[in-house]
Amino acid sequence: MVTALAKIFLKDVKMNDSQGRKAYGTLCSVVGIFLNICLFVGKYFAGVLTGAISITADAFNNLSDAGSSIITLVGFWFAGKKPDTEHPFGHGRFEYVSGMAVSCLIILMGLELAKSSVDKIIHPQELESSILAITILLISICVKLYMAFYNTGIGKKIDSVTMKATAIDSLSDSVATTVVLICVLVNMKFGINIDGICGLLVAILIIYAGIGAFKDTISPLLGKIPEPELVDKIHDIVMKHELVYGIHDLVVHDYGPGRMMISLHTEVPGNENVYKLHDMIDNIESELQEKIGCEAVIHMDPIEVDNQVVTDTRSKVENIVKSIDEHMSIHDFRMITGDTHTNLIFDVVVPFCVEKKHDEIKNNIEEKISELDDKYRVVMKIEEDYIGN
Known part of the structure; x- marks a missing residue:
């Protein structure tokens, strides 16, 4: 009928x-x-x-x-x-x-x-x-x-x-x-x-x-978490661009069926031409609109990609964070080296499934990083996860 x-x-x-x-x-x-x-x-x-x-x-x-x-x-x-x-x-x-x-x-x-x-x-x-x-x-x-x-x-x-x-x-x-x-x-x-x-x-x-x-x-x-299939599709669309090294802080805003807005951060090489990067971001936003039907706002986070010391240190910090809880991750990693100490600046994403308190997580990370080098000083921000990972 x-x-x-x-x-x-x-x-x-x-x-x-x-x-x-x-x-x-x-x-x-x-x-x-x-x-x-x-x-x-x-x-x-x-x-x-x-x-x-x-x-x-x-x-x-x-x-x-x-x-x-x-x-x-x-x-x-x-x-x-x-x-x-x-x-x-x-x-x-x-x-x-x-x-x-x-x-x-x-x-x-x-x-x-x-x-x-x-x-x-x-x-x-x-x-x-x-x-x-x-x-x-x-x-x-x-x-x-x-x-x-x-x-x-x-x-x-x-x-x-x-x-x-x-x-x-x-x-x-x-x-x-x-x-x-x-x-x-x-x-x-x-x-x-x-x-x-x-x-x-x-x-x-x-x-x-x-x-x-x-x-x-x-x-x-x-305000429920987005469907995993949607998150995976967004991730695939964004990450296929060669100058995108990672994405984080993805937030999906649902204003009813067919009315969706998303915002996310992309890690891009800090030594690349800003106009070229901006053109790429415009293309990604247009592609998300065409393939998923959403309005997208993308923020660029520059990272060092040709500094082996930074790459190695980031890997060590990631391992430390994962050793505390495998569900946690880091992004926006930077190293600022001074005469007496080196600041390690990064954000830690803590999903809701992690039962430890934020202060406890922060103290654990700081203790383990100090064991790597006592000159390291941690400048850390703890964030919530909005996609249910």
């Missing part, structure tokens, strides 16, 4: 820009609203027919999904708005906000259904088995699996956290409906009423799916 509608209404729309994301998000949301309302009507009728709280609970779960699709639709419309004077980075994060609202609605619905199911366990009621109800539940499972399929596919293509969360919700709904179907079949075959228990299981699945979706949508708002 979605593919056919896309060919009719979105045949000239590209997926990889903001307007394309908005168009495909709108289409999937409208289809989701329509299908979920149909499922609600069918299941509610089946629930009234059989008196099963598990079926009625599943029906209202579909109704909440329709409401979620409406919120998703609004989210895509706001996220697709162009940047303005008050929001120069666009409105892309509104998609994350709408996804968070969807997940909260899912959790609340799950809690309400859990309450109703517990009441049914305490006060069970006789159920009426129906072939029609079974047919409706089977159709519902198939529809929800289809919704999970198309939301997953398009969610990956347009990189939408909200649609991926909707896909997970649809998949959990199909599992929940399967549980309800088992409840009806057990009652029909053996006369055993497990309606309240099945309703509670459905509620737990709904709550679990809602919590998972909440985590997926709140993380980008808080």
